[in-house]
Amino acid sequence: MDFSVRAANLEDSKDIARMIMELAEYEKLADHVKITQKDLERDGFSKNPFFHVVITEVPEQHRTKEGHTKIGYAFYYYSYSSWKGRSIYMQDLYVMPEFRGKGVGKTLMSKVAQLALAAGCHQLNFTVADQNKPSMDFYLSQGCFDVTASLGYHYMCCEGKALEHLAQP
Numbered sequence: 001m002d003f004s005v006r007a008a009n010l011e012d013s014k015d016i017a018r019m020i021m022e023l024a025e026y027e028k029l030a031d032h033v034k035i036t037q038k039d040l041e042r043d044g045f046s047k048n049p050f051f052h053v054v055i056t057e058v059p060e061q062h063r064t065k066e067g068h069t070k071i072g073y074a075f076y077y078y079s080y081s082s083w084k085g086r087s088i089y090m091q092d093l094y095v096m097p098e099f100r101g102k103g104v105g106k107t108l109m110s111k112v113a114q115l116a117l118a119a120g121c122h123q124l125n126f127t128v129a130d131q132n133k134p135s136m137d138f139y140l141s142q143g144c145f146d147v148t149a150s151l152g153y154h155y156m157c158c159e160g161k162a163l164e165h166l167a168q169p
């Protein structure tokens with residue numbers, strides 16, 4: 001199947017917001033999504049972007065029945081490991097169901113890996129839900145390893161009232 005991968009721009013924000021929601025629905029966690037198209041426009045495509053996206057497009061003849069030609073994305077940002085140095089964190093990797101199994105996911109992840117190496121990064125980090133067995137298998141098939149299993153690390157978060165409380169002097 002013919003497809004292209006490129007850096008996303010401001011005009012892609014609507015499709016990125018749509019696919020973020022599709023991924024959350026796939027993970028049955030859609031009620032956690034608070035982000036809006038406007039947030040993405042402001043935070044991803046202004047002077048100092050907080051994140052970057054690479055997006056996959058198919059030619060018009062392969063558009064979905066809803067008319068979409070943007071059919072997958074990888075969402076990432078640069079981070080830093082106090083052990084390993086420069087790193088990249090891939091927040092999302094998503095391919096619309098009708099386009100899976102055709103090499104799109106691998107191409108997107110490979111693009112992020114290329115960008116990581118070009119920026120001098122030593123690691124590509126990401127999380128995957130326990131119940132998302134197909135994606136876990138996909139990542140394992142790409143040579144990735146499970147940090148929780150090997151080092152016992154858990155991905156933690158502080159938000160809302162706990163974050164405000166923590167921030168009090």
Ligand SMILES: CC(C)(COP(=O)(O)OP(=O)(O)OC[C@H]1O[C@@H](n2cnc3c(N)ncnc32)[C@H](O)[C@@H]1OP(=O)(O)O)[C@@H](O)C(=O)NCCC(=O)NCCS
Pocket residue numbers: 023026092093094095096099100101102103104105106107127128129132133134135137138141
């Ligand atoms: C995971 C996902 C991004 C993979 O994208 P894809 O386009 O379907 O995968 P590809 O066609 O590029 O597959 C690439 C390789 O991975 C392998 N692979 C894909 N799915 C696999 C699976 N479930 N188990 C084992 N290997 C798998 C393919 O066989 C292929 O291997 P090859 O290069 O040796 O032929 C896609 O299925 C997806 O969007 N899933 C739902 C959303 C999701 O779970 N995202 C990840 C959240 S953490």
